[in-house]
Amino acid sequence: MSGRTTHFGATSLPPEQRAALHRAKRLQYVGLAYLTSCVVVVYLVMGSSQAMKVAWIEDLLSLIPPIAFLLAAHRVRLPPSPAHPYGRHRAIGTAHLAAAVALLAMGLFLVYDSGSGLIAGDHPPIGTMQVLGHTVWSGWLMIAAMVYTGVGPVILGRLKQPLARTLHDKVLLADADMNKADWMTAGAAILGILGIGLGLWWADGVAAMVIATSIVKDGWTQVKGATDDLGDTEAKTVDDSAVHPLVDEVLAVTRRTSWVGKVAVRLRDMGHVFHAEVFVVPVEGVTAAQCDDLASEIAGLDWKLDDVVVAPVAELPDGVRTQQRGLEPGE
């Protein structure tokens, strides 16, 4: 991709976001190259070990979020057009869903695999391999491979998280979560292989089960966040933990405007950027210029707020937020 992306659709990116996006893209290319090498390394040492086969499938699954991120980042640059009047921001939502499903699938697969192995009482066989004329227990090679595949995600995940927050990029955050899942499963696999080496056949399954439970939980949260955004819920913070503070700020700014009587505000997360609709019952006649001024004041609150519509109405629509959070009666 040539040069730096300067726009998400019609939204111009501030320098901080431009730099973050540039870094994120570069990280993803490096990450993809590294993950591909992991897929090859694990394939070479996995032998008939079930645990290693699982690790391999996980590595394959973890290719999905970076690819989804890069494809989405490419698409959202396109400006709005009559055919795509809201721009292409929703590409982020679809990529987020794809990444979230990959994470959830990885967790469920791991639960199923380790659970069925434990119930069946499988004693995993790990034999030897020949390396440079020496006969070496394959477990050592597997542990070496797991150390290699585990170190990268720790670093990549840590680098991606702050960028995801700066960009309000939920795909990138889901991807960072996937990286966390990656290094945790690598750690579990190492413990499991050492356990098998000590003659504890169940060690592998138990370690995998503990990790799998936390991955399923993460995956479920991400799937819920992604479907919520695609279902146009009120805009949330990048980790989907709370309603986004901008909702309150938009309400507050609008309320402070002299010609505004009653007000209702709805913000939805298009992917990176928000679409804001501000319904206002004016105290007296209002001009188009006054509406435009308010819209640009709101847009000035945050780079994410670009697509702002201020609509003077005679009556507020039902079911739209009219009070700042914490100020609503009975809430």
Added chain:
Amino acid sequence: MRPLTWALALVLLLTGCGIPRDPDGTLERVQSSGVLRAAASPAEGSVAVDGDDVTGPEVELVEGFAESLGAEVEWHVMGEEPAVDAMERGEVDLLVGGLTDQSPYAPKVGMTRPYAESVDHGEATKHVMAVPMGENAMQSALERYLDGAAR
């Protein structure tokens, strides 16, 4: 070369500490009792049975392996499937009988790495032996012995 030497030294040290171990202690039992219970299922070119006499290239390899462990082989002649069942019940420690890496018994018993290759009607066949599933010390010891014997 130096890091590799260190890595090998570390591996040898840890291998000395007895990793891998068998969950069911097969290798230790063979060594302490001096008896290796081996199932032999007749197979052309690998295992021949004539009365009480068990011979063939695979039989010789097993005799040699037992000797390296300070044990004698106690042969149990039976068909392939009963042998796999006996192995699952823990009644035999090793199985030979012209098994290949394409054996359908792979999920039930622990197959060794192929120790030899032969060409049969233009198709390459990779020969393996079987030990009880997950008895990794036993499997590793056998594979190590077969590597040495192949040299």
